[in-house]
Amino acid sequence: MERELEPYQRVERSIQKKFRKSIWVPFIAAVKRYELIQENDKIAVCISGGKDSMLMAKLLQELQKYSEVPFELVYLVMDPGYNELNRKKIESNAALLHIPITIFETDIFSVANNTEKNPCYLCAKMRRGHLYSKAKSLGCNKIALGHHFSDVVETTVMSMFYGAQLQAMPPKLHSQNFEGMELIRPMYCIHEDDILSWKRYNDLEFIQCACRFTENCATCDNDVSVSKRQETKLLLRRLKRDNPNIEKSIFNSIHSVCLDTMVGYKSRGVTHTFTEIYNTRTEELKKESKADE
Known part of the structure; x- marks a missing residue:
């Protein structure tokens, strides 16, 4: 009789079995293609509490088990001022998935909420700075963010349509303000639809937008950049009806400028x-x- 698996074990098995082709293989492909992880790296896995960062944490955790290249992981959760419900949800999900998180508090939400001009931009900028700073203090040389294939494609389209420039989201980059630190995006080749399928298959619930402006909704429509991203998602969805490979073409185009x-x-x-x-x-x-x- 087969032993019943714990929830975290079922999640890990789903990554290696059910979603091997759509999630695990693209994850490994990105790590290798863009040389995201080197020997003796100490990586701060930045967890916001959403589906993307939680999956990223499990993927890196799985990779650490099997990798011949030794590296360390710190599962870093920055609390920018979450309400009690969101904070508890992150903690309970981390426990459920056996992710040993390190939490530190900041006052980002209160600062961003007191500015009238583009609070979402200020919030994002402050988040990145705090993550770099905390990661470096813990001896990390890299931070990992959960941006995925769909984020890359949408950002490329948005930059052209709304920013009047051709600009992509690179798989890794050097920090300009924290010497010796790098940012990596291990989910670079994973489609958002596959992340959603993984989430539903495992019956998982994660926080969506934790912003104090929009705690009752899933998207920050008060911010131009976020509403434009939603418009871009809808546009790409319509274009895919006539050309199912439209996103792949955009993704490949930034590799052959x-x-x-x-x-x-x-x-x-x-x-x-x-x-x-x-x-x-x-x-x-x-x-x-x-x-x-």
């Missing part, structure tokens, strides 16, 4: 104009022509 065809680009904060690019290319052609004579 043809700079020679661009009339301008920005690199390391420096803007390069069409005239500059064209004149540089002209000089190169002249030198090549002389070399061939």
Whole structure:
């Protein structure tokens, strides 16, 4: 007679069995393709309490069991001022999933709620700073965030439609304010629909938007960037009816940008104009022509 599994064991089995192709394989692919984890890394797994960060925590926990590359994990939960219900939900889910979380408190919600201009932007910026700072104090050299494939695609479309620029969300980046720290996105190749399927299959409930502005709703519609993201989600959903591969095409496009065809680009904060690019290319052609004579 087969032994009945604990809830966390059923979740772990679902990742390796039921969702191996849609979740585990893309997760491993991202870790390897973008070289997200190196030997002796100490990674702060940043858990907000939502489905994405909780799944990320389990994936990294599973990887640590089987990886030949030794690395450490700290499961970091920053409390920006959650109400009691959300705080307890995060703690109970962590216990259910056997994720040994480390919680620290901040006053981010109270600070952000007292600003009239773009409080969601301020909140996000403060969150990132506090996470880097706490992670570094714990001896970590990386923080891991739960952004996924769908976030990457939506961000790319939003930047073009609403930001007047072609800008993507990289799988990892160096911190500009915390020397020696990196940010990694291990869920980079995992689709949100598959995360939702995993959540429903395991009958899990996570907090959604914990913002004090919107504790009774799932999205922060008072913030332009968030409402535009919802619009982008709907747009992509409509486009997928005619072209099921539309998101894959957008994702692949940021891996094969043809700079020679661009009339301008920005690199390391420096803007390069069409005239500059064209004149540089002209000089190169002249030198090549002389070399061939």
